[in-house]
Amino acid sequence: MSAWVVRPAQPGDLDALQRMARQSLTGVTSLPDDRASLERRLAQSSCSFASAVTFPGEEEYLFVLEDLSSGALLGCSGLQANCGFAQPFYSFRHEVFIHASPAQGIKHKVHALALCHDLGGNTLLKGFHIDANLQDATAAQLISRARLLFVASQPQRFATQLVAEMVGCTDEQGHSPFWDALGSHFFGLDYAAAEALGAFQERTYLAELLPHYPIYVPLLPESAQEVMGQVHPKARRPYEILLAEGFAGERYIDVYDAGPTLEAETAQIRSIAGSLVTQARIAPRASSADAPAWLVCNEGSSAFRALTVHANWLPGRPLTLSPAEADALQLGEGDSLRLVRL
Template identity: 70%
Template structure:
C-alpha cells in the first residue's frame, strides 16, 4: 500500500481502558479550560475510565448512566493522540443545566411601542439526550483527518448500538475566553453569583454534580441587554481552539438552536440521532481480505467493526461500490480485529 494510504491507516479508535490513565491525564493537561468532561485531575479521570469500562461491558436496553470514552491511538507506537466520549443520558442521575435563549415581546398599545427583548433562562430542557463530550486531539493532528476519525467514530458506534443512545444528540462547545483563561460572559454573569474566576468554576463543573447551579444562579430571566457588550458579543460563539470539532459536527448535521453553556456561553449543538450523517449514511457490508494495493487517492472511508467492548474504527482508502464487500488488507483487518467474511460498518469521510 502507498505511503499516503498507510498514513491514513496509522490511527485506530478503541474504547479507553484503565491502563490509559497516565496518557489520558497528559491529554487532559493540554485541553481547553472549558472541556470540563476531561478534567486535569487523575482521580476523576481514573473514575471516568472505570465508568467507561463498566459501560462498554454492560448489557442495556435503553440509555441510562453509561459513559463511554474512546481514544485515538497510533497503531504502531500505541501513543494516545486524542479522545472523545458519549454520555448515554445526560439527565439520568441529575438535571443537565443550560441557558435557554428566549425572546419576549414587550408592548404598550397606548404608547404605540412594541419591541422584542432577549433573555436567558436557566433550564434543564436538554436532559434525556445523549451528550457528546470530552473531545481533544493533539495539536499537530487537530486540522487533519485524525480529528474527524475520533469525532465520527463515536457516531458510528451509536449507529452500531442504537438502543444504548437517545433519539437526540447534544454537544456543548467551548465558548470564548482570552489567553489568560478569562471568559467575558462568566465575568459579566457567573462571577457575581459564584465569586470565583472562570477557570475555577469550570474545574468545579468537572466534578459532575452540578446541582449548585440551581442553588446559586438566578431562576428568573436574565435580560441580555443588561449585560456588557463584550459578554453579549461572545454568546453562542465558539472558542478558536474548538472550531475544528465544531465544524465536524456541523458537517454531520448538528445545529445550534437556542441553548448556550452556563459558564462561557459557548453554543450547544443539537441533532436528531437518526438524521446525523454518519448514522443515516453508514452501511453494513461483508469484509474481504486482499493483498492488492489501493491507490493513495482512493476515497477515504470511516470503517468500524460492530462490537461493543472490542469496538475498533479506522480510516481506510477504498474504491468500494455499494452492493459489494469491502476489500481491505490483512493488516487493516487485524487492526479492526476482523476476519474474512465478518461484517463492517462504513461511511464516506
C-alpha cells in the same frame, strides 16, 4: 493503511489521558486534570462498554485515538448515554419577550436567557481532544465521527437526539467575559474555578445559585453579549466537524462561558444515516490514496475498532481489507462491518 485506530479507552491509558487533560482548554470539564477522576471515568467506561444495555442510562463511553505504528495516544472523545439520568443538565435557553405599550405606540422585542434543563435525557458528545499537530488531519474526523458510527451500530444504548456543548470564548488570560458579567456575581468564583467545580461535583448547585428569573441580555455588558453562542478559536475544528454532520445550535448556550450547545436528531446525523453495513473480505491489496476514503468500524462493543480505509467500494459488495487493516479492526473473513464516506 490508516495511521490511526480508534478503540475504547483502557485502564493502561491513564497516563496518556492525564497528559491530554493538561493540554485541554479550560471548559472541557469532561477531561479533568485529576488522576482519581480519570481513573473513575476509565472504570465507568470499561463497565459501560461491557454491559448489555437495552436503553440509555448512566453509561459513559470513552474512546482514544492510537497511533498504529508507535502505540502513542493522540486524541480522545466520549459519549454520555443520557446526560439527564443522574442529575439535571442545565443550559441557558434563548427567549424573546415582547414589551409593548399600545397607548405609547411602543413595541420592543427583548432577548432574554432562561435557566433550563430541556436537554436532559439526550445523549451528550463530550471530552474531545486531538493533538495540536493533527487538528487539520483526517485523525480529527476519525476520533470525532467514530463514536457516531458506534451509535449507529449500538442504537439501543443511545437517545433519539444528540447534543454537544462547545467551549466558549475566553480572553488571553483565560477569563470568560460572559462568566465575569453573570455567573461570577452569584458564585464568587472566577471562570476556571467554576468550571473545575463543575468537573468534580453534581451540577445541582447551578439551580441553587444561578437566578431563576429571565436574564435580560441588553442589561449585560457588550463584551458578554458579543461572545454568546461563539466558539473558542481552538475549538473550531470539532465544531466544524459536527456542523458538517448536521448539528445546529441556535437555542441553547452553556451556563459558564456561553458557548453554543449543538443539537441533532440521531437518525438524521450524516455518519449515522449515511452509514452502510457490509462484510469484510481479507486479501492482499495495494492501498491507493486516490481511492475514496471510508471511515470503517466493526460492530463490536468492548472490541470496537474504527479506522480509515482508501478503497473503491460499491454498495452491495464486500469491502476488501488488507490483512493489516483487518487485524487493526479485529475482523475476520465475512465478519460484519459498518462504513461511511470520510
